[in-house]
Amino acid sequence: MPLDQTRQPPPKRLLFLLPVAVFGVLAVYFAVGLTKDSRRLESVLINTPAADFQLPAIKGRANPDREWGLETADFKGEVTLLNVFGSWCIACQVEHPFLMQLKQTSDVPIHAIDWREEDLDAGPNWLKHYGDPYALVGDDPVSKAAIAFGVTGAPETFIVDKQGVIRYRHIGPMNAEVWDDTIYPLVQELRKQ
Amino acid sequence: MIARRFLIGAMLAWTFATATAFAVEPDEMLDDPVLEERAREISAGLRCLVCQNQSIDDSNAQLAKDLRVLVRERLVEGDSDEQVLDYVVSRYGDFVLLKPPMKPSTYLLWFGPILIVALGILALIAIFRQRGAAMIAVESLAPAALSDDEKNRLAALLDETDTIDKTGGSA
Known part of the structure; x- marks a missing residue:
């Protein structure tokens, strides 16, 4: 009896490779997805105009010529940075010496949102103690402006171009490396526009 | 308490x-x-x-x-x-x-699981079909029933073996 005839046809190689291919695709997805830090979200506001907001000045910084401490109009005309900080924020203390250094060495104005202070003195006292590197500071106790900028934590730093359009967001403390590699080159580029 | x-x-x-x-x-x-x-x-x-x-x-x-x-x-x-x-x-x-x-960039997220289940069912169907075909093939290869002539020969051969066994012939 020629038994060979009862054998099934040889299985298609491709079918055997299918699970391997599926595994490969999943492995790539997981490798990307699981190593991505969901705390460092891409802002959806990049390349959109900074939101319309008005914040009162923090205590001791009131200027009789200005109605508000910080508002959307302050971001038009030149490339500026917007730094979100709070006296309660430890990472902001880490970042602060670098901001003080920038005040001495750089010509980029840094505006600030003093975010979620428990009382009116907390922010001003903190700046008195550690130094004040900011051009303009708005007080944002209930996250009005912070939410408008899509802030998720402090510190965060935005680059806003001459037209008042948000161009970049840095999450976490700024330092010399971030400044030299990313922020300052982008500021220079935006200044040419 | x-x-x-x-x-x-x-x-x-x-x-x-x-x-x-x-x-x-x-x-x-x-x-x-x-x-x-x-x-x-x-x-x-x-x-x-x-x-x-x-x-x-x-x-x-x-x-x-x-x-x-x-x-x-x-x-x-x-x-x-x-x-x-x-x-x-x-x-x-x-x-x-x-x-x-629900939007184009999330279609994979929403429909991916259904797609995978569908692929699995298709694979199962394919496998069962293949097996069914193989079974039919095996059945069709089964030898036809013995003819009278063959039956007689088989009986004769079996008898012969029995006789050998009974007479203590070597296996």
Whole structure:
């Protein structure tokens, strides 16, 4: 009896490779997805105009010529940075010496949102103690402006171009490396526009 | 003793019930129960950006509180549920929605599992068909019934073997 005839046809190689291919695709997805830090979200506001907001000045910084401490109009005309900080924020203390250094060495104005202070003195006292590197500071106790900028934590730093359009967001403390590699080159580029 | 146990149990139940219920503070709540209900529903679908696996309705984070207040303020101003959600999404992106929206970039997310199940069923059908075909092939290869001639020969051969066995012939 020629038994060979009862054998099934040889299985298609491709079918055997299918699970391997599926595994490969999943492995790539997981490798990307699981190593991505969901705390460092891409802002959806990049390349959109900074939101319309008005914040009162923090205590001791009131200027009789200005109605508000910080508002959307302050971001038009030149490339500026917007730094979100709070006296309660430890990472902001880490970042602060670098901001003080920038005040001495750089010509980029840094505006600030003093975010979620428990009382009116907390922010001003903190700046008195550690130094004040900011051009303009708005007080944002209930996250009005912070939410408008899509802030998720402090510190965060935005680059806003001459037209008042948000161009970049840095999450976490700024330092010399971030400044030299990313922020300052982008500021220079935006200044040419 | 039993009464005491019951009391402790009841107290624990109460503690947990209130602890997990919600993070909304009394001063945040709206006077209008209909608006408040809408606010609660919207908040339950918005991700807290600080404690990312909680909704802002559950989270005690400060930013979550401010978002809850913002949701309520907008409702009071007359925004529809849709408009409130759109505003928050415009600031934080789709990530802020606990239930991802249906749109081309999320089709894979929504339909991927169904697709995989469908592929599995197709594979099963293919395998069973293949096996069925193989079984039929085996059956068709089965030899035809013996003819009378062959039966006689077989009987004769079997008899022969029996005789050999009985006479003690070597196997």
